[in-house]
Amino acid sequence: MAGRFVRASKYRHVFGKPTRKEFCYDNLHISRNAWDTNLVKVNPEYLSVNWDSSGGGAFAVIPLNERGKLPDQIPLFRGHTATVLDTDWNPFNDHIIASGSEDGKVFVWEVPRDFTLHTDAEDITDVSPVGKLAGHSRKVGQVLFNPAAENILASASGDFTIKIWDVGTGQAPLALKHSDIVQSLSWNASGTMLVTTSRDKKIRVWDVRQEKPVHEAAGHSGAKNSRAVWMGEHNRFATTGFSRMSERQIGLWEPGRTEPIGGFTMLDSISGVCMPFWDEGSNCLYLAGKGDGNIRYYEYENDKFEFLSEYKSPDPQRGIAFLPRRGINVHENEIMRAYKTVNDSYIEPISFTVPRRAETFQADIFPPAVGTKPAVGAQGWLGGKTGIPAKIDLESIYDGSAPKEVPSDYKPPAQPAPAPAPVKKEEPKQEAQKPAPVTRGPPPTMNDQKTSISNLANKFQDTEGDDQDDQDETSSFEEISRPTQRVAGRNDPKPLPVPVKTQPAPAPEPAKVASPAKTPTPTTASTAAAPRSSTPSVGVEASLDQIKQLLENQAKIITVQNDKITQLVGEVESLKKKVNTSGSQDQSERIRQLELELEEARS
Numbered sequence: 001m002a003g004r005f006v007r008a009s010k011y012r013h014v015f016g017k018p019t020r021k022e023f024c025y026d027n028l029h030i031s032r033n034a035w036d037t038n039l040v041k042v043n044p045e046y047l048s049v050n051w052d053s054s055g056g057g058a059f060a061v062i063p064l065n066e067r068g069k070l071p072d073q074i075p076l077f078r079g080h081t082a083t084v085l086d087t088d089w090n091p092f093n094d095h096i097i098a099s100g101s102e103d104g105k106v107f108v109w110e111v112p113r114d115f116t117l118h119t120d121a122e123d124i125t126d127v128s129p130v131g132k133l134a135g136h137s138r139k140v141g142q143v144l145f146n147p148a149a150e151n152i153l154a155s156a157s158g159d160f161t162i163k164i165w166d167v168g169t170g171q172a173p174l175a176l177k178h179s180d181i182v183q184s185l186s187w188n189a190s191g192t193m194l195v196t197t198s199r200d201k202k203i204r205v206w207d208v209r210q211e212k213p214v215h216e217a218a219g220h221s222g223a224k225n226s227r228a229v230w231m232g233e234h235n236r237f238a239t240t241g242f243s244r245m246s247e248r249q250i251g252l253w254e255p256g257r258t259e260p261i262g263g264f265t266m267l268d269s270i271s272g273v274c275m276p277f278w279d280e281g282s283n284c285l286y287l288a289g290k291g292d293g294n295i296r297y298y299e300y301e302n303d304k305f306e307f308l309s310e311y312k313s314p315d316p317q318r319g320i321a322f323l324p325r326r327g328i329n330v331h332e333n334e335i336m337r338a339y340k341t342v343n344d345s346y347i348e349p350i351s352f353t354v355p356r357r358a359e360t361f362q363a364d365i366f367p368p369a370v371g372t373k374p375a376v377g378a379q380g381w382l383g384g385k386t387g388i389p390a391k392i393d394l395e396s397i398y399d400g401s402a403p404k405e406v407p408s409d410y411k412p413p414a415q416p417a418p419a420p421a422p423v424k425k426e427e428p429k430q431e432a433q434k435p436a437p438v439t440r441g442p443p444p445t446m447n448d449q450k451t452s453i454s455n456l457a458n459k460f461q462d463t464e465g466d467d468q469d470d471q472d473e474t475s476s477f478e479e480i481s482r483p484t485q486r487v488a489g490r491n492d493p494k495p496l497p498v499p500v501k502t503q504p505a506p507a508p509e510p511a512k513v514a515s516p517a518k519t520p521t522p523t524t525a526s527t528a529a530a531p532r533s534s535t536p537s538v539g540v541e542a543s544l545d546q547i548k549q550l551l552e553n554q555a556k557i558i559t560v561q562n563d564k565i566t567q568l569v570g571e572v573e574s575l576k577k578k579v580n581t582s583g584s585q586d587q588s589e590r591i592r593q594l595e596l597e598l599e600e601a602r603s
Contacts (some may be wrong), residue, residue, distance in 0.1 A: 007306060010365050011282055011299055011354065014335065016311030019349045025062055026069040026346040029053070030319070035085045035141060036183065036225045036290075038275060039319025040347065041097075042339050043089040044327030046111060048097055049319075049347065050084050051076055057084040057101045058126070062347075066117055074117045078126040079107050088143045088153075091324070092374050092389075098153055098167075099129075100140030106133035106155045108167055133165050135172050142182065148191035148389055149381035150374035154208075156182035162196065164208060166378045173382060176206050176213075183225045189233040189280070190375070190386050193255070197226045203239060205255045209384065217258045220249055225273050231300065232280035233388065236261075238305075240274035240287065248274055250287065252305060261303055267296070277322045281367050282335050284308070288320045295320075295338065295350070311350065315342045325369035330398045333358065335365060366394040368406050453543035 030039060031050035041048045047062045057080035062070070082102035090096035095111040108131035138158030146152035151167040158181055164174035180200040187194055194206040197219055203226075205215040220226045222242025230237045239251045239260070248267040251260030267274065272291030279286065285305060287296045293313030298305035317340040328334045329351070336352040354365055368391035375387030396404035 009299055009301075009306070009308070011284060011308055011335070013355050014284075014297065014308060014352050015355065016295060016338075017351045017353060018313065019351070021346075023067045024342075024346045024348045025067060027072065028060070028070065028344075028346055030341050030344040031083060032344060033083050033085065035083075036273060037086045037141065037319070038321060039341055040321040040339055041087050041089055042321040042323050043094045044324060045094045046089070046097075046115075047321075047339060047347065048087045048089070049341070050087070052344075053078075056081050057103070059084045059087055059099060061097070061111055061115065061127075063116060070117055073124050075115075075119070075124050076126050077109050077129075079109075079129040079132075080105060082139075085139065086142050088145055090145055090151075091147055091370070092150055092372050094372075098143045098145065098155075100143040100155055102139040104134075104136045104138055104140060104157065106136070106140055106143060106153070106165065107131065108133070108153075131167060131170060133167070133170055133172070135163055136161070142185055144185055144187065146191040146381070147187050147189060147370070148375040148387060149378060150376070151378045152191065152381055154185060154187070154194065156185055156196075162194070166382065168378055174208060174211055176208065176211060178204070184227040184229075186228050186230040186237065188230045188237075190388050191381065192386055193230070195228045195230055195237045195255075197228045197239065197241070199225075201226075203228065203253070205237075209382070215255050217253075220251070220264070222246060222249075224271075227273065227276055229276040229278050229285075231278050231285070234300070236300075236303075238276055238278070238285055240276050246271065248289075250274070250276075250305065252300075252303070265305070272316075275320060277320075277338075279322070279325065279336055281325045281369055282365070284336070286322065286336065286338070288317065288338070288340070290318060292316050297352070311352075315340075315348070317341050318344065326371065326392060326394070326397070326403070330361065330366055330394050333362060333365070361395045361398045363395065366398075368393050371403065371405055373405065450539065450543065453540070453547070456547065 025047065028049060029052045031052045033050070037050070039050050042064075045064060047064055049060050049062070051058045051060045053076065056078060058076040058078045060074060060076055077097075077099070080099065080101035080103050084099050084101050087097055087099045090098070095113075097109045097111065099107050099109065101107075107129035109127060110130045112127065133153075133155070136155065136157035136159055140155050140157050142154075142156040144154045146154070153165040153167050154162055155165065156162045160178045160180060160182070162176040162178070162182060162185060163172040164176070165172045176194070176196075178196070178198050178200075179202075180198045183197045183199060185194055185196045192208065193214075194208050196204050196206065198204075201219050201221060203217050203219040204213040206212070207214045219239060220241025221244045224242045224246070226239055226241030228237055228239045235255060237253050237255070239253060241249055241251075243249055243264070243266070247269050249264040250267060251264045252262065253260050267287070270289055270292055272289045275288045275290060277286040277288070278284075283300045285298045285300060287298070289295075293316050295311040297308050297310070299308055300306075320338055320340040323337040323339070325336075328337055332351070333354045333356050334351050335354055338350045338352070339347050340350060342348050354362075356362060371390050371392040373390050375389045376385040390405050390407060392403040393406050396402065
């Protein structure tokens with residue numbers, strides 16, 4: 001089976017970590033309005049959430065450092081006469097926020113200095129707007145600040161228009177007309193283009209200052225809402241929506257194309273809208289489902305989205321917001337942080353972290369982030385100027401110093417490779433003495449082979465003296481002592497006690513049996529005189545045959561010796577019986593003689 005390859009990525013093991021309930025933002029009254037909005041917006045200092053209030057619309061601003069259960073009565077941002085539908089923070093001033101409402105108004109607010117929800121005052125004072133932008137005839141569903149130009153705000157309304165406001169003057173010099181209700185909008189990094197989705201199932205890319213769409217294409221075919229998000233400085237944007245079969249989809253688009261790159265990708269069949277969020281630093285796209293607790297994240301590479309992982313939670317969210325990159329905790333290797341609503345009663349932070357055991361700043365996962373200095377002013381942008389905001393080096397935040405500003409096109413310097421250590425000229429190493437293989441020397445001659453085989457055969461040779469004296473016979477298998485030859489029919493009782501005492505070690509007589517072994521046993525000389533074969537293999541085979549024959553002859557000799565031993569043992573047993581019988585008769589006669597002598601002595 002072919003091997004499985006894993007795509008290399010710094011963010012492959014990113015995981016989401018929820019926050020314990022006591023460190024969440026609890027005791028909230030989140031708006032239950034059915035308008036398709038994110039409900040929550042966040043910056044490095046404050047969190048805004050649409051509030052469920054009576055007597056007009058309102059929203060709450062919560063300092064991020066005031067976690068836990070909030071007071072029952074808190075100061076709200078009141079001023080709208082109807083429900084607040086959406087809010088957005090100024091990217092260049094963390095104390096400025098804009099809001100859109102069902103009353104058709106857009107208000108601009110400023111968070112008071114040292115703002116807190118915990119106050120000892122008996123009468124809690126609400127915050128009033130510092131600017132009012134009137135011009136829409138229907139409800140305002142979305143508001144979004146320009147990411148590059150200062151004080152430029154876009155607002156989408158039910159009157160099928162998007163107005164571009166100069167917050168400083170309170171005027172809307174530009175308007176983008178649609179044919180149906182706008183469902184979502186997103187700026188590109190330079191703030192010159194705007195992508196929108198609407199209820200007519202069209203995706204439009206606008207040249208904002210020309211007030212006309214430069215591209216229009218058919219979007220998701222489903223009846224439910226769709227969303228779009230521009231992918232930062234890339235000339236790409238992503239959309240989420242539904243198919244005709246109500247399956248959730250994601251699409252990657254290039255402006256000017258009539259179809260998404262690679263077509264739509266199906267996600268699942270859940271009915272909630274997917275809220276997309278783009279992270280420029282990691283090139284990752286986060287998809288949070290409305291009505292479920294899952295957050296998928298993908299890495300953009302080679303013009304496609306590579307699935308990384310999914311954060312799953314049993315607690316569904318109706319709204320969610322992601323923190324700008326300049327507010328993340330770089331000491332904990334946090335690359336993104338989300339704030340999701342849970343049960344319309346509290347907001348839970350979720351930290352997305354790269355699991356690393358590093359004690360220094362990780363420059364490869366923390367590129368510079370967009371700072372707080374705009375690229376152009378409002379009048380300059382309206383006059384045609386374009387630019388990308390300067391960035392800040394996150395390493396300065398890691399070190400605890402003031403944010404260090406770097407150019408917008410700044411790339412972190414590559415880590416210099418360590419200088420290679422000076423290479424010493426290798427001296428020729430003396431090879432360790434190795435056992436010489438057999439092939440290195442000349443092969444043994446036939447005489448040497450014959451001699452070694454003959455020596456091996458001599459180990460099994462049965463040798464015997466010709467004089468057949470009383471010396472023991474030498475054998476490689478056993479040593480058998482030669483007994484004294486006796487006549488089987490001899491009845492003389494007196495010389496017999498001597499062999500009776502030595503009977504426990506009887507031995508057969510091998511003289512007659514060993515004589516046949518002399519004939520087949522070859523001597524060293526006869527082995528050496530054997531005819532030599534023409535090749536070494538033939539000589540070896542002949543020698544092996546001789547060894548086999550010797551072993552067979554030796555086995556025969558052993559069999560004959562065993563038979564002879566059995567015969568001799570039988571003869572010895574018969575002699576023992578005879579000796580015992582004669583001995584008992586002599587003993588009785590001796591006793592009788594002693595009794596007679598005793599009687600004579602008594603008389």
